[in-house]
Amino acid sequence: MTELVLNERRGAIALVTLNRPEKLNALNYALIDRLMQILDAIEDDGSVHAVVLTGAGDRAFSAGADIHEFSESIRNGPDAALKAFVRRGQAMTSRLESFPKPVIAAVNGIAFGGGCEITEAVHLAVASERASFAKPEINIGIPPTFGGTQRLPRLAGRKRALEFLLTGDAFTPQRAYEIGLVNRVVARETLLEASFELAERILRHSSLAAARIIAAVTRGLNASIAEGLAIEGEQFARMVPTRDNREALDAWMSRRAPRYSGC
Structure with missing residues (x-):
């Protein structure tokens, strides 16, 4: 039986691939359940510090x-x-x-509906110049259901999001970049290289600090500014007693590269 989600290690980075290329990597229930299991395993694996998520095949x-x-x-x-x-x-x-570890979507082709909603949800995204995005749920008489009515307006603004949501029209990776859905657009052949390079730039720093930043941003986005500042302070307080914090400060003052332990 074909594995619906592939999980490959490349150093401290997990390459996770949605693997139904014959169905354009459509998200059936079994694939979603398997992806959740793999995310659980990655979270528990202390040797993995970032995730690159992509789709199998050349089309989607x-x-x-x-x-x-x-x-x-x-x-x-x-x-x-x-x-x-x-x-x-x-x-x-x-x-x-x-997710407490940075997740980067490497959008290699069609990212429609739930595929676009995954792109909206992950922390960072790199798109191939041949990628294509759409919110086509209105074409089958339903609103988006995996968070698309909530996350896209927060990323793109209400009016721009509503244009995509109400027309169902596809849009280009360049437009996705302009509205903040993806961080960059690259040549198709360099997509994974660019995604891993972005992950490596994050991995220069403390994985604990990265987790605290992700938590502060994710929780604070839907809070008032006062509540968000309290969340920020809480995440800071969690870092203060860690070895990574002491090591980062000592390394900076000694003008040397830090050696993080992840604790």
């Missing part, structure tokens, strides 16, 4: 949720569809958004 990052599968859940009524489809997908994107 992910074309979105598996319509044939979730349409059966819809036929069973709203309660069944919410449980099997919506909550599963929202749990996946929330997990990616709050």
Whole structure:
């Protein structure tokens, strides 16, 4: 049986690949469940400090949720569809958004629907010049269900997001860059290289500090500024007693490269 999600180690970075290329890496329930299991394993693995997430094949990052599968859940009524489809997908994107290790999407092709929502949720994204994005759920009579009505307006602004959400039209990687959905656009053949290079730049620093920054940003975005500042202070306080904090300060004052222990 084909593994739905591949997990490959490259040093301290995990390369995670959605692996249904014949279905444009559509997100069926089994793939989502397997991705969640792999994320659990990566979080528990102290030797992994970042994740690059991509899609198998040459055509798609992910074309979105598996319509044939979730349409059966819809036929069973709203309660069944919410449980099997919506909550599963929202749990996946929330997990990616709050994951304590940096997650970089390497968007190698089509990123429609749920594939676009994964891109919205992860911490950073690099897109191939041949990537394509869309919010096409309106074409099948539903709103986005994996967080797209909430995260895209926060990234792009309300009016720009609503244009994509209400038309369903595809947009280019350059437009995705302009609205803040991706961090950069690169040549197709350099996509993974650029994604790993970005991960390596993060790995120069303390993995504990990176986790604290991710937590502060993720939690603070949906809070008032006062609450966000309190969250920031809380994450700072968690770093103060760590060896990584002492090592970073000592290294800076000694003008040497730090040697982090991750504790």
